[in-house]
Amino acid sequence: MQRVLLTGVAAQLPWLMACTHDSKDKADASLKLTWKQAILDQLIPADQYGPGAVDFLADKYIDWYLQDELIDPSDRDYVANGFKKFEDQFDTKQFESMNASERETIIRKTYETSWGKSWLSRIMTLSFEAMLTHPIYNGNPERIGWKWLDHTPGQPEPSQKIMYPNIFSTINES
Amino acid sequence: MKARICVIGSGAGAGPIISEMSKAGHEVIVLEKGPWIKTEHFSKDEMVATRRSVYTPDLRDERHVLNRPKGDGFEAKNTYDIGKDIWQGNVVGGSSNFMSGYFHRMKPKDFKLLSSYGPTEGANIVDWPISYEDMEPYYTKVETEVGISGRAVNHPFLEERSTEDYPYPPLAENIVAKKLDAAGKELGYNLVPVPRAILSRSKEDRSACYMSNYCGSFGCSSDAKGSSRAALINGALATGNCELIPNAKVFHLETNGKGKLVKAWYYDGEEKKQSVEADIFVVACQAIESSRLLLMSKNKEFEHGLANNYDQVGKNLVFSAGGVGSCNLFYSDFSEDDAFKLALPGLFINRALYDWYEIDDPDLGGKVKGGLADFVWEHANPITKAVKLKKDNGKLIWGSELKKKMKAHFTEQRMLKFEVFVDWNPNDNCHVSLAKKVKDKWNDPVANVKLGFHDQDIKIGRYVSQKAVEVLKQVGGKNVSWGVGGNPPFNLQAGGCRFGTDPKTSVLDANCRAHDVDNLYVTDGSFMPTGGSVTFTWTIYANSFRVADHLLERLGTANA
Numbered sequence: 104m105q106r107v108l109l110t111g112v113a114a115q116l117p118w119l120m121a122c123t124h125d126s127k128d129k130a131d132a133s134l135k136l137t138w139k140q141a142i143l144d145q146l147i148p149a150d151q152y153g154p155g156a157v158d159f160l161a162d163k164y165i166d167w168y169l170q171d172e173l174i175d176p177s178d179r180d181y182v183a184n185g186f187k188k189f190e191d192q193f194d195t196k197q198f199e200s201m202n203a204s205e206r207e208t209i210i211r212k213t214y215e216t217s218w219g220k221s222w223l224s225r226i227m228t229l230s231f232e233a234m235l236t237h238p239i240y241n242g243n244p245e246r247i248g249w250k251w252l253d254h255t256p257g258q259p260e261p262s263q264k265i266m267y268p269n270i271f272s273t274i275n276e277s
Numbered sequence: 278m279k280a281r282i283c284v285i286g287s288g289a290g291a292g293p294i295i296s297e298m299s300k301a302g303h304e305v306i307v308l309e310k311g312p313w314i315k316t317e318h319f320s321k322d323e324m325v326a327t328r329r330s331v332y333t334p335d336l337r338d339e340r341h342v343l344n345r346p347k348g349d350g351f352e353a354k355n356t357y358d359i360g361k362d363i364w365q366g367n368v369v370g371g372s373s374n375f376m377s378g379y380f381h382r383m384k385p386k387d388f389k390l391l392s393s394y395g396p397t398e399g400a401n402i403v404d405w406p407i408s409y410e411d412m413e414p415y416y417t418k419v420e421t422e423v424g425i426s427g428r429a430v431n432h433p434f435l436e437e438r439s440t441e442d443y444p445y446p447p448l449a450e451n452i453v454a455k456k457l458d459a460a461g462k463e464l465g466y467n468l469v470p471v472p473r474a475i476l477s478r479s480k481e482d483r484s485a486c487y488m489s490n491y492c493g494s495f496g497c498s499s500d501a502k503g504s505s506r507a508a509l510i511n512g513a514l515a516t517g518n519c520e521l522i523p524n525a526k527v528f529h530l531e532t533n534g535k536g537k538l539v540k541a542w543y544y545d546g547e548e549k550k551q552s553v554e555a556d557i558f559v560v561a562c563q564a565i566e567s568s569r570l571l572l573m574s575k576n577k578e579f580e581h582g583l584a585n586n587y588d589q590v591g592k593n594l595v596f597s598a599g600g601v602g603s604c605n606l607f608y609s610d611f612s613e614d615d616a617f618k619l620a621l622p623g624l625f626i627n628r629a630l631y632d633w634y635e636i637d638d639p640d641l642g643g644k645v646k647g648g649l650a651d652f653v654w655e656h657a658n659p660i661t662k663a664v665k666l667k668k669d670n671g672k673l674i675w676g677s678e679l680k681k682k683m684k685a686h687f688t689e690q691r692m693l694k695f696e697v698f699v700d701w702n703p704n705d706n707c708h709v710s711l712a713k714k715v716k717d718k719w720n721d722p723v724a725n726v727k728l729g730f731h732d733q734d735i736k737i738g739r740y741v742s743q744k745a746v747e748v749l750k751q752v753g754g755k756n757v758s759w760g761v762g763g764n765p766p767f768n769l770q771a772g773g774c775r776f777g778t779d780p781k782t783s784v785l786d787a788n789c790r791a792h793d794v795d796n797l798y799v800t801d802g803s804f805m806p807t808g809g810s811v812t813f814t815w816t817i818y819a820n821s822f823r824v825a826d827h828l829l830e831r832l833g834t835a836n837a
């Protein structure tokens with residue numbers, strides 16, 4: 104089966120490891136954001152209402168998504184191409200050094216383009232996944248997204264064996 | 278005689294046959310397209326349940342063509358291209374694993390819609406060949422066998438029951454149920470307790486519901502939910518008479534040139550063609566896929582598809598028509614104690630507004646068939662909840678504005694909703710055929726689903742929704758909004774192989790046996806000529822138990 108084969112390959116990829124973080128990582132990240140982080144931070148900033156996209160590790164979560172071979176390449180390309188278009192249209196080095204209101208102008212400009220409108224909406228959805236997924240997927244670290252929104256997770260919670268995509272091989276082995 | 282019965286599909290329409298025939302000692306072989314996900318594999322992981330295709334096929338491999346109303350005509354698009362997935366649950370137990378289990382019996386008049394209300398122009402309404410009285414014992418059987426909890430109370434549309442009350446007491450309720458009852462009294466409306474296919478007490482190996490707060494779209498970890506897998510198939514397997522083959526996608530039913538079915542052909546997990554021989558074949562792939570399989574099984578004997586000599590297969594597909602509405606219950610509008618209780622996760626609402634199951638209103642032209650409204654909470658899964666907040670008036674919002682909105686939505690209120698169910702009038706523009714060009718990964722034509730709806734569905738949906746809106750307001754809801762449209766809910770599908778007495782206008786006889794093929798039965802919702810103004814699954818289960826009784830009569834009990 105195609106799906107099982109892919110799962111086998113996928114399970115060996117180090118994306119989950121790539122998504123792990125420690126508190127040092129996080130402290131560094133909040134000092135200086137990469138341009139990708141800065142886009143996400145503009146969409147969901149850390150502010151008086153609670154933690155932001157960088158705290159939820161949205162950028163790393165999106166990297167994981169982009170490497171997930173089970174997801175339709177055209178969906179992944181769509182997200183990746185949006186970042187490329189952003190890079191083509193704006194000076195990303197400059198974007199990194201901008202303050203929040205300057206960045207806001209750029210995001211508004213992006214939203215006014217035909218590609219930017221739906222692309223920003225798409226990365227917003229992925230950021231929500233990072234914010235509110237089970238921490239086993241390396242978003243929502245220490246459940247900060249859930250805690251922020253007083254959310255009670257359902258029981259039982261996923262384990263390594265039955266999380267996506269491992270569940271495919273677990274079912275086939277049982 | 279010990280017969281070999283091949284059942285195709287393993288959801289709600291299949292479970293009773295699998296269970297009853299295995300228990301009677303017949304050899305049952307089940308071919309299920311999806312994988313075998315067992316109870317221990319389920320968790321409340323939103324990624325698995327709703328964010329990725331784990332319980333449903335990848336649309337790159339298997340899609341549908343939807344032919345939807347557009348302007349004065351129709352426009353056909355495939356579900357991959359438009360990013361709309363209509364698969365419901367392709368695993369052992371089918372979509373019954375993921376249902377919420379709001380269960381309603383159809384009412385006596387639903388079995389004779391034509392003679393009760395007369396014809397509706399542009400709708401193919403017919404009476405059923407059986408009556409409510411014929412089905413009643415089987416509705417009762419579902420209560421005990423699948424397990425239904427609830428409380429029978431008198432109301433103008435309470436159907437006759439052969440037992441006084443449900444075998445399982447009602448599930449624990451949120452305080453909002455009492456508030457809805459009170460709102461109903463103030464308005465002079467009947468808010469009626471809703472039965473659920475959920476165990477409130479344990480039953481054999483199945484534990485009672487622990488109110489996980491994640492029911493619809495999620496598999497059940499206690500087996501309290503009455504899925505076909507937990508409630509019926511596990512028991513059938515324990516008899517030793519039932520063999521279940523997962524990852525078996527049936528693509529052709531072969532006849533012997535004398536009108537008899539002899540083999541079911543399927544692709545196994547390694548994509549190899551395999552076949553199974555049997556005396557009796559029972560198809561229960563959920564309505565759309567069942568019609569597709571019969572249409573795909575054409576041969577010299579059945580040039581237009583199996584059991585399709587009168588061009589009836591796929592016709593008169595129906596869904597549950599209706600609408601949805603919602604409001605915010607702001608905690609600040611309630612006492613501290615009530616606000617705390619409203620916010621408690623897990624507890625159920627289980628109330629429906631039944632007063633307009635039949636409507637007598639001169640504006641609608643006198644007595645017409647109406648519908649009901651079920652009151653439900655917004656689903657708990659937080660990602661889906663958040664995604665719905667990202668736009669205001671169609672425009673993306675972000676930054677602190679978005680976060681403020683999210684914080685308020687998640688922590689300052691609870692969203693109370695209603696879902697209205699009314700008849701989907703069967704009509705000439707709602708049917709299944711085979712797509713001419715689009716194929717699945719096995720190179721089989723996919724189902725082309727034409728989705729025409731009748732204006733009466735919208736009219737009645739609006740009527741009942743307006744009454745439900747009054748209840749939301751009376752209970753203290755703010756920001757009440759609602760909508761009724763012609764988009765079908767794909768989880769509630771029926772028809773396509775309707776039963777009847779005339780082979781020229783129906784596919785199946787009153788026992789759900791194909792008029793044209795003596796050993797072929799269809800037992801998912803396909804048999805239903807009309808769907809009633811209720812969710813379908815109780816009727817699907819009951820009918821499958823009824824057909825099992827007929828099969829036992831036909832074949833005898835192998836144990837005897």
Ligand SMILES: Cc1cc2nc3c(=O)[nH]c(=O)nc-3n(C[C@H](O)[C@H](O)[C@H](O)COP(=O)(O)OP(=O)(O)OC[C@H]3O[C@@H](n4cnc5c(N)ncnc54)[C@H](O)[C@@H]3O)c2cc1C
Binds near residue numbers: 380
């Ligand atoms: C989220 C959700 C909530 C719901 N809530 C409710 C509710 O509250 N109340 C209610 O009454 N109903 C509810 N339902 C609907 C209910 O689940 C269905 O009505 C019921 O399961 C239909 O039974 P079925 O046998 O027709 O189809 P299913 O239960 O879906 O079973 C069909 C099976 O056939 C298999 N199959 C398909 N094609 C093939 C093939 N070619 N070869 C082999 N196997 C095949 C499928 O993989 C599937 O397992 C809900 C459904 C969903 C998804």
Ligand code: SF4
Binds near residue numbers: 487488500
């Ligand atoms: S435990 Fe109860 S609420 Fe949770 S899935 Fe099972 S039946 Fe539904």
